[in-house]
Amino acid sequence: MKRKETAAVVSQDRIADGIFSLWLQVSFAKEAEAGQFVSLFTADGTRLLPRPVSICETDKDAGRIRLVYRIAGAGTEGFSKLKAGDRIDVMGPLGRGFPIDLALGKRVLLIGGGIGIPPMLSAAKAIRLRDPDAAVTCAVGYRTNDRYLYNDLSAVSDVVVSTDDGSYGVHGTVMDAVRFSDADPQLIFACGPKVMLRAVKEYAKTKGVPCFISMEERMACGVGVCLGCICQTTGIDEHSHVKKARVCTDGPVFPAEEVDLT
Amino acid sequence: MTDVNMQVVIAGVTLKNPVITSSGTYGAGREYSEFIDLSRLGAVTAKGIADVPWEGNPAPRIAEVSGGMLNCIGLQNPGVDVFLERDLPFLREAGCGVIVNVVGHEPDEYYRVVDRLNGVQGIDLLEINISCPNVKAGGLALGTDPAVVEEVTRNCKRYASQPCIMKLTPNVTDIRAIAAACEAGGADAISLINSITGMKIDIERQTFALSNRTGGLSGPCVKPVAVRMVYEAARTVSIPVIGMGGIMTADDAVEFMLAGASAVSIGMANFIDPYVPLKVIDGLRDYCIRHGIASVSELTGAVHA
Structure with a gap:
């Protein structure tokens, strides 16, 4: 079941130049599957849209997920300042993972x-x-x-x-x-x-x-309603009956032959 | 004090409360039913439906801006047949009011959809999106010309069995003239504002952030414009006004109602927090209790100088 909640930061480390590893305490670690992602929300009231970040690891017993992300702009730069004990709004688990x-x-x-x-x-x-x-x-x-x-x-x-x-x-x-x-x-x-x-x-x-x-694309809702994060598909998609699938809910993982990458 | 009467009546349709979710931000309700109980909502407005499937625009369709977002989805939708077969059955069982938004490239396409929806059970209201680019008018939204608005409204009313809400574009010089044209054409209600046309340029790549170059601006950054336009429209017409544009909190909703809205609609806020519509309902009730207001509808147009 998808949900939005305020998560506690367990730890954060810089693991390479501009690359950070963030462990969060969440209620949905047990349900999270490989290839799924979460939406992270900034604490900055002017940057409202969530940042989709893939799940790198889960510790189901401890109820934790690990996110490894790159600083791509001011939003993710804000995340990189988080320390153990800080809080961050997160929605998940989202999308279809690897089979x-x-x-x-x-x-x-x-x-x-x-x-x-x-x-x-x-x-x-x-x-x-x-x-x-x-x-x-x-x-x-x-x-x-x-x-x-x-x-x-x-x-x-x-x-x-x-x-x-x-x-x-x-x-x-x-x-x-x-x-x-x-x-x-x-x-x-x-x-x-x-x-x-x-x-x-x-x-x-x-x-x-x-x-x-x-697949990766800019997202707004992350749950399949806004149709912001479409990718071109080779066949008629199930949702809109055109050739555009939703990366957030039909994906992010797709059979390769179903995605038109041209 | 006894509980607040949260009911509002829009064009003869009683909603259990004045909180609606906006077209294009809520699918046909199914996705957000994982987060909230839809039966608590005044109504859900389904995403715009055309007579045939629409592809929409290529990616990127989304850009963040300070306090809001731009989108150029391009009204991708599966068309009225799929909507009726797959989406409406779910929505009409959800226990909330049902509003179906209608889109078209030219007037005849609207009429075909409205005609198709005529007599369909489980649709409380239609919302006619007259902000779509009109192919025959060189891409200009048909909602920018009062004479065209009046004609389209009159014809939609002719084909519709359900009451019609005309959804206004804010990209006009005088919103009052458009609101008046809707009323003259026989509209049962109006809703506003749709998104404001905007643009974002990616300065590092020196190109447009959106595939379509321009997109619709929404979110809290548009709220003062929306409140002003709701106020102007509500003072011009006697039909109900549904106010929307950047509502994030119950306080925002109160502001729209004081400006003249009979109901309010939540759009971008759903993306940021799916629980916002419920928080707005609860907050509106709390506001009424705090101010000794027996019925939420008393807020409509209650602003004074």
């Missing part, structure tokens, strides 16, 4: 680019929780050798890394790292910039492997 059921017993490749990496940690952990022997590979692309979440990912999967500047791992895009890894996936989950998702979709199609991608 973890499909991953059980398969060789799974998780592809994350930049700030699309955090939800891949939640996916890797969710798969491991259900299937401790799962063969999970994470291919992650960074701008440079800051490698946020690398240790967390390494604990639950095999990790291959690319950097734009070649300062660590494969010099190039995350798809270069995928090809370097000799991965032979039976299922792909991915999150990252559109140009990356386009390459992932193409790769999956060539390999004939089912692929699910997590």
Whole structure:
């Protein structure tokens, strides 16, 4: 059940330049699924719209969620000042996550680019929780050798890394790292910039492997009423019967073949 | 003091309280029913419905501005057939008043929808959105020309079995002339304001923040404009006025009612806090108790110099 509440900040750390890791105490941690997101609200009364942030990790026993986000403007910069004990308004859990059921017993490749990496940690952990022997590979692309979440990912999967500047791992895009890894996936989950998702979709199609991608768009309501965060779809969408699906509620995770990334 | 009478009557339709949710901010009620009990609301206004599905505009459709937002959704909607089959059955069971918002690119499209809704059970009121860009008028909203407004109102009334609320665009020089044209055309009520046309430029990328370049401004930043226009319109016509534009709190709602609104509508605030409509209902009641007012409708137009 979605709800809006005031959450307590458990802790916050800066884990790379402009990248922060925020643990929140929330009532809905048990229900939150990998690939879902929350809306965070600023304390600044002039910046009213929520900021959608994907869930990076959940601690269901302690009732906590971890959000890893990048400072993208004044709103997220405000979040980065939060300290343990502070309060923040949050709505969640929102959206449709990754279909973890499909991953059980398969060789799974998780592809994350930049700030699309955090939800891949939640996916890797969710798969491991259900299937401790799962063969999970994470291919992650960074701008440079800051490698946020690398240790967390390494604990639950095999990790291959690319950097734009070649300062660590494969010099190039995350798809270069995928090809370097000799991965032979039976299922792909991915999150990252559109140009990356386009390459992932193409790769999956060539390999004939089912692929699910997590989309990003500016949002207002976060719950499917305003139609602000649409993405172009290849077929007639269920809600409006045009070719535009709602990222917030029909997604953010879609079967790759259903999204028109051109 | 005994409990406050929260009922209001709009065009012969009794609402249990004067708090409505605005078209385009509430779907057809289903999504927010996860958060609140819709039966507590005066009414839900369903998102604008056209005769056929509308694609709307490309992304980005949303931009934040200080104290509000711009949108260029472009009235994406599944069309009247899907609405009647899928959305209305849910809404009419929700226990609140039901208002159906109607959109069109040109007058005939409005009439087709209104005609289709004629006699449909479970619709209390129609709201005719005359702020849509009119294709035949070169994209100008038909709601900006009093003569056209009067004609469209008269024709909608001809096809409609339900009372008609005309929803006014604020993008006009004199809102009083438009309000008067609605009344002359036989409108049962008017609602205002729709969003104000605005623009945001992304200075880093040196381009427009919205795909459509312009978008509709809404949120608390428009409230003083909306209160002024509700006041002017309410002084001009004798039909009920539904006031909206940036209402975030019960105090805001009281302000609109004092300015002349018979009911109020909550829009962008739903996105920020789905519980706002209920807080406004409770706050309106508290205000009446505090001021010794027996019936919330006494607030309508009660502002004095």
